[in-house]
Amino acid sequence: MGFPEEAIPAQVAKNLVVECGIPPRTAWRLASELSLDVAAHQYNAVTGDPRAGMRGTRIWEYEQWPERGVRPTVAALRVLARVYGTSWKCLLGLRDLEQLPAKDLAEYHAEPDTPVAVAAPEPEAAPSARTPVRAEGRAEEEIGAGALDDAILLTKTNVDDVQLDDLWADLDFLGGAYTRTAPDSILGQLAVIADRTAALLKGRQRPKQTQDLLLVGAKSSAMMAWIAGDLGRYRRSRELNSAAWLYTQYADDRLARRWVRTSQARVAFWAGNGIESAKLAADGLSYHVGGRLTDAPLILAEARGWSSVRAEGQVLDAIARWTAIEDPGLGAGGEDSFFNITKDRRHYMAGNSLLSVGQASAALREFTTAREAFEQLSLENRWEAMDPMIRIDTGRAHLRLDDLEGAAAQVGPLLDAGVGKQPDMVRAMLKLMATELSGPRWRSVRTARNLSEALLDAHASARP
Template identity: 80%
Template sequence: MRDRLAALGFSEGAMPARVAENLIVECGIPPRTAWRLASELSLDVAAHQYNAVTGDPRAGMRGTRIWEYEQWPERGVRPTVAALRVLARVYGTSWKSLLGLRDLEQLPAKDLAEYHADTETPATAPEPGPACPARVEAVPHAEIGGAALDDAMLLTTTNVDDLQLDDLWSDLGFLGNAYTRTAPDAVLGQLAVVDERVATLLKGRQRPKQTQDLLLIGAKCSAMMAWIAGDLGRYPFSRRLNSVAWLYSQYADDYLARRWVRTSQARVAFWSGNGVESAKLAADGLNYQVGDRITDAPLILAEARGWSSVQAEQQVLDAIARWTSIEDPDLDAGGEDRFFNITKDRRHYMAGTSLLSVGQAPAALREFTTAREAYEKLSLESRWEAMEPMIRIDTGRAHLRLDDLEGAAAQVEPLLATDVAKQPDMVHAMLKVLAAELAGPRWRTAATARHLAEALLEARASAGL
């Protein structure tokens, strides 16, 4: 078509508009895609030029986001008016040319009003259908670029500043650290406030980098909420929150965010009874390489724990071997990702539970011993309250596998003097498992086992379970 237009005397500058018109009318291609193709730009090159127009090469626009803009309104993401104005400058057209009738029918009332209030005339805006030649009027030189400054200034208008973003990140860090020593419901409620603030800000206008920061905050906040809701046994709610978190991470197109979410998803899946799904989610999380920003240990151990639920011994042993090869005994779970980057006591506890589930009781007992030692070395504010009963319960189970009922009783009896009602859902679940094992055929005739099982079930009943 360019050859035909050149033969007819069209200049290079006039060709894109005629090519876009032909693609829209004769090929049925939506306007935003048509104009990009007419400008001979790939998605990635268009994104690069978009960032250059905003004046920030790191602004965050990606080819995948432009593709999502092109899929709307059937699917994908609705482009903001500000984004359309930048794309129009990249393609050398007007922003109104990038909207077809179906787009206009789905625009929010505010954007449609701005469309009608704008006096700029689209260079071409035909809908797919029978060929209808369009006449492109020459633009007087005096008017060329007349609205460019206004358009550029519009891009600087934002409802977010660095102080707000820093405040949101700070809140997440504080609440993540507070979870070890604060009631889960209280932390969940405060995270919900952060989540609401993020959602409200995203409804406004930001620069691309600010939008990405908000998406990252939303991903982390929702994943943390899902994790905590799971600890409270609210698994349907947890799964919904993790779905929201994953959506945020996809739009942010950030590997670390995807790791946060996969870690939370794997945890929730395991404790809600779907071990194989947990293992697969954890394995997928490892595909997102983020250097040394977060250790692989939590995801590898989650993978092992997931496979242990179906006694997949070889997969469990393979995962434990991978973890052992990277385990750093001096690694602390500090920094911005402390919430997901679990402490040493929890790492060894997870390894022990996986080994115990596939019949490796002696190895499991060694891991539980290391977990207890690491737990006792932590400062009080760094200890997760649930670890003490969890280590005791599973250490007791390991002793039972080794035919050591007295050793199991020594671990379990101190729990009976505590209030288990305040413990997370997984503690209650493991108390039930231990009670069932004590009441099983192997220990049915042992008075000590029978009394322990009855006491454990009583403790659960007193907690309303």
């Protein structure tokens, strides 16, 4: 049709968007005749660091946004635009603009519509070698002559904003995926992030970049500790939490300290150290961060820790503090969704603590709320372990109220369906209920004995 060769990709991309309804980022990649992996390779080449870490899967996630996937940063869009031979603004459609943060949208409107040609990365000039010279042997004009060169070395960095944004985006994605993905899989992916972060920290960064890497290290280690605890690997959990705490000490960040204390309190409780769990949670509450990670998870962890030693006064005090701040509208999502537990889990923790100090009726009310909140969640935001845990503890509450039939009705569907692979705490709760059914109150009742045996069988099969 007479178009010059260099204009053809733009025409193809325009046609794919207008005629085929393909989103702009996908359209430009297809028009450039690049696969996801080749586009990622060229992205890394443009940044000047083939190890920058861009992957075809991440570019695919960028292309899925805003319906799902991951929001690309402006910096990432600029690099992709160089790969595709266009301007970064051409990689955004109206649906993208509706979801852009205000700062990015302002940058979009402030920049003129000027296509950018593909630019090959320029090789970085090697720093000139300088031989140290004794100060007294220098001429006066030589003194301080190398100070500027030495200061410029501080600008050399092995990390850029795109890499940092990718690390944070990966953490946020994995935090949200944990409710619907096998724990071992998430643990392995987090380990990759942790290893990559540690490797980057061995290089040279600007101070702010170093702090960001330390925070990524703290959060990834705390998340790994949490998940390792769910799998019953408590020794590894403690090691990971210790690593996370070291990262926070060097980062000197209050929010990071909250992440780690939340994980430490959880792991300590399920490892059988209730008082330690309560004290760790209380210390976490001393780091005020202004809403990004709410007080609720730590207060409830404190209550649960004290409940393990039947400290009723401390439990009721903590539950009262939580009730005063409970936000029914706080749901899944957000950058701290991994630690900001959902409503069903908050009410379950409250009920579990109340049940442990003999408040069976109050516990039942909390479990009922937990069940309702769980069923209102979308399937992707439900934590699979929550259903059996609510059923088991609701059954235990019925036992405390001398209602064996009600207890059987709660756990019966769970046993009929099969427990399957579950986190370590589900196995612990199955064994606890079986033990309670074997106590003096129910020992002579055939129904109780049969139910106890079924729970023990489920406990044996519920490997994490």
